[in-house]
Amino acid sequence: MIFRQLYEPLSSTYTYLLGDEDTGQAILIDPVIATMHRDLAEVHRLGLTLAYTVDTHIHADHVTAALEMKRTVGSKIAAPAWDRLPCVDFGIEEGTTFQVDGISLRPLHTPGHTDGHFAFLSAGRVFTGDALLIDGCGRTDFQNGSADALYKSVREKLFSLPDETLVYPAHDYKERFVSSIAQEKARNPRLGGDRTLDEFKTIMASLNLPYPKFIDYAVPGNRQCGVCPPNLPENLAQYCQQMSASPQG
Numbered sequence: 632m633i634f635r636q637l638y639e640p641l642s643s644t645y646t647y648l649l650g651d652e653d654t655g656q657a658i659l660i661d662p663v664i665a666t667m668h669r670d671l672a673e674v675h676r677l678g679l680t681l682a683y684t685v686d687t688h689i690h691a692d693h694v695t696a697a698l699e700m701k702r703t704v705g706s707k708i709a710a711p712a713w714d715r716l717p718c719v720d721f722g723i724e725e726g727t728t729f730q731v732d733g734i735s736l737r738p739l740h741t742p743g744h745t746d747g748h749f750a751f752l753s754a755g756r757v758f759t760g761d762a763l764l765i766d767g768c769g770r771t772d773f774q775n776g777s778a779d780a781l782y783k784s785v786r787e788k789l790f791s792l793p794d795e796t797l798v799y800p801a802h803d804y805k806e807r808f809v810s811s812i813a814q815e816k817a818r819n820p821r822l823g824g825d826r827t828l829d830e831f832k833t834i835m836a837s838l839n840l841p842y843p844k845f846i847d848y849a850v851p852g853n854r855q856c857g858v859c860p861p862n863l864p865e866n867l868a869q870y871c872q873q874m875s876a877s878p879q880g
Contacts, residue, residue: 632733632754633677636799636808637670639663641869642693642845643802646670647758650679651733658683658709658731660751660758661801662696664857664871670696671704681706682731683721687760687801688748689714689853691774691846694871698857708856713740713747718856723749739788743781744769750789756797757812763789764800765810768821771835773846778835785822790815845870 633650642663648670650657657679662670674681681704684697688711697708698718709729712722723729729736729751737752741762751758761769763785771778794813816823821834843849845867852858852871859871 633657633679634756635673635677637666637673639666639693641665643804644690644693645799645801645803647799648673648677648679649734649753650674650677651731654732655679656682656732656734658685658734658736659696659700659706660685661687661690661760662700664694664696664699664859665869667696667699667703671700680704683707683709685709685723685729685736685751686711686853687750687758688745689774689850691843691849692802692870693845694849694852694859695857698855701856710856711738711740711747711749713749714854716854716856725749741781741784741788743771743777743779743784744774746775746777746780748784752792752796755795756799757789757792758799758801759789760801763798763815763819763822765798765803765805765807765815766819768819769802770838770840772838772840773843774850778832779828781835782822782828782831790822 635648637646644663646662647660657674662684684700686695700706707720709721710719712724723738725738725740739750741748741750744761771781792812796812798810848860
């Protein structure tokens with residue numbers, strides 16, 4: 632399988648490209664509209680055809696490129712069925728493998744950051760979205776988030792995966808690329824070791840994070856599979872601007 636990790640610096644988002652060498656079909660996990668042209672250029676450079684975009688959840692910090700990629704290259708849109716988005720071509724559910732030729736994703740419903748959040752297990756890698764980050768996790772104070780649910784998702788579902796499973800999150804803010812289930816179980820300061828649910832809830836309640844500056848635009852836009860609002864303030868326009876960048880990874 633062809634694998635590339637791509638980075639969008641404004642929202643510190645990782646997009647993952649998976650390609651089937653035999654058929655030339657590819658998928659992109661969590662594509663960002665700001666780096667859409669960069670990502671499509673990488674797909675083309677590798678001699679692949681984009682079959683699907685796949686989002687782990689409805690993002691609050693960037694607009695997905697799913698709809699614009701569909702309009703541009705004809706790729707289909709896959710996203711969690713939980714959110715019941717009318718723009719989705721394939722609704723992902725736990726217990727049903729998502730298969731594109733030689734690319735296979737095992738969906739894991741991992742609510743807590745959002746109620747419809749999913750992680751995807753594939754060939755020794757788990758794409759954890761915002762549920763499990765490197766030495767951290769996504770916040771739980773909006774979009775029907777729940778510290779109780781996130782604790783259960785990570786401790787009971789993700790941490791039950793084999794220790795050697797590589798963890799590829801949707802974000803990292805310290806220029807880190809990959810972790811492992813063993814590493815996160817041992818040293819994640821929020822969820823690792825013998826951290827109890829009550830301790831985790833106290834940590835999450837004490838973060839005092841600012842209200843996400845792009846959420847009021849990103850969430851409605853992403854409920855339409857990636858629409859940039861016409862009334863976007865100038866200081867936020869770069870979150871929707873389609874621009875070129877160099878692939879990373």
